[in-house]
Amino acid sequence: MTTPPRPGQPAQPDRQEPPGRLDEADLAMLLLIRHFEQALLRLFADGEIDGTTHTCLGQEYIPVALRPLLGSDDYVFSNHRGHGHYLARFDDPDxxxxxxxxxxxxxxxGFGGSQHILRDRYLSTGVQGESLPVAVGVARHLKAAEPGRLAAVHIGDGTWGQGVVYEALNIAALWGVPLLVVVEHNDIAQSTPTRTQLAGTIAGRAAAFGIEHHATQARDVAGIRAWLAPVVERVRSAPRPVVVEFHTDRLGPHSKGDDTRSPEELDRLRRRDWYETYAAAYPQQFAAADERQRDLVAEVVHEVSARPPVAWEDR
Ligand SMILES: Cc1ncc(C[n+]2csc(CCOP(=O)(O)OP(=O)(O)O)c2C)c(N)n1
Structure with a gap:
């Protein structure tokens, strides 16, 4: 039920294709996010951080692919698994x-922590589904006051269990607002496999509202970008909502150590990790960039850990 490509639109990239060679900036950003997330899990395991966090290990390529397609005047609404979204937008690990x-x-x-960040036109929330109606309202405002700009919102597959998603899609379609719904479909919601709780498909649910839907298995940043550029352009110019569904893998635990999947299942997912695929395709470029970003994150961790706690008067 996925909307077919339009004439002139690049074909959907295939997961089987070898990845295209990345430029240094894209590779650096992918690896920054990967090492940032791994460092966070270590800091939690060592008792250096309280509370909780959700890493985007395995899903880093999605915000990196979207990066040049979204401008600083567009809004980005992120969710509980949002570090990659933030880093791809602001390059601000510190x-x-x-x-x-x-x-x-x-x-x-220090008010927001891992899940609740507000910076310029970027807002994240840990409450599943909460951002979608807010993004529709913002997209409605953009349509009237800033034509050509859009609101992008990241949600997981499990979040399609929230009723507010459908209220928001209904109004988005009715009002024709510039809304890009980015679905990071990793087949699991915390510990619930999506196949046990989602009837039909996300494509079918978008179709119920007459909303254009596209899906891809690809992890190749350049291929995804070329494929999505005209789609994103249509969101802006029509304007209208579009759902783009990335079939992806969550390689880490849901939050810090609570993975309910078997070691065999995790091995299967790790074998198709973009990190491994890219390292095998471009070993020299990868090794140098990987070491650089690993060191950079280690330096950030060292420097930030030595800072004093946020003081009340800094807030
Ligand atoms: C309204 C609400 N219900 C429950 C939770 C607890 N919770 C946090 S993340 C999550 C699973 C989300 O799954 P999905 O949307 O597939 O995103 P993923 O974690 O796989 O990235 C749950 C149940 C929450 N944060 N908000």
């Missing part, structure tokens, strides 16, 4: 880590 650790220089004064 501010994010300080926020999560409650240290000076925190992007939201």
């Amino acid at each position: 501010g994010l880590l300080a926020e999560i650790m409650g240290r000076r220089g925190a992007v939201c004064g």
Whole structure:
């Protein structure tokens, strides 16, 4: 039921294709997010951070692919698994880590932590589905006041169990608002496999509202970008809502250590990790960039950990 490509639109990239060679900036961003997330899990395991966090290990390529397609005047609404979304938009690992650790220089004064960040036109929330109606309202405003700009909202497959998603899609379609719904479909919601709780398909649910839907298995940043560029352009120019569904893998635990999947299942997913695929395709470029970003994140962790806690008067 996925909407067929239009004439002139690049074909949907295939997961089987070898990845295209990335430019240094894209590779650096992918690896920054990967090492940032791994460092966070270590900090939690070592008892250096309280509370909780949800890493986007395995899903990093989605915000990196979208990065040049979204401008600073577009709104991005993120969810509980949002570190990659934030880093791809702002390239600010220090501010994010300080926020999560409650240290000076925190992007939201340490109030928001991992899941609740507000910066310029970027807002994340840990409440599933909460951002979608807000994004529809913002998209309605953009349509009237800032034509050509859009609101992008990231949600997981499990979030399609929230009724508010359908109220929001209904109004988005009715009002014809510039809304890009980015679905990161990793087949699991915390511990619930999606196949046990989602009847039909996300494509079918979008179709029920007459909303254009596209899906891809690809992890190749350049291929995804070329494929999505005209889709995103249509969201802006029509304007109208579009749902883009990425079939992806959550490689880490739901939050810090609560993975209910079997070691065999995790092995299967790790074998198709973009990190492994890219390392095998471009070993020299990868090794140098990987070491650089690993060191950069280690330096950020070292420097931010040494900062004093956020003080009340800094907030
Ligand atoms: C309204 C609401 N209900 C329950 C939760 C607890 N919760 C946090 S994440 C999550 C699973 C979300 O699954 P999905 O949307 O597929 O995203 P993923 O975690 O796979 O990225 C749940 C149940 C919540 N944050 N908000």
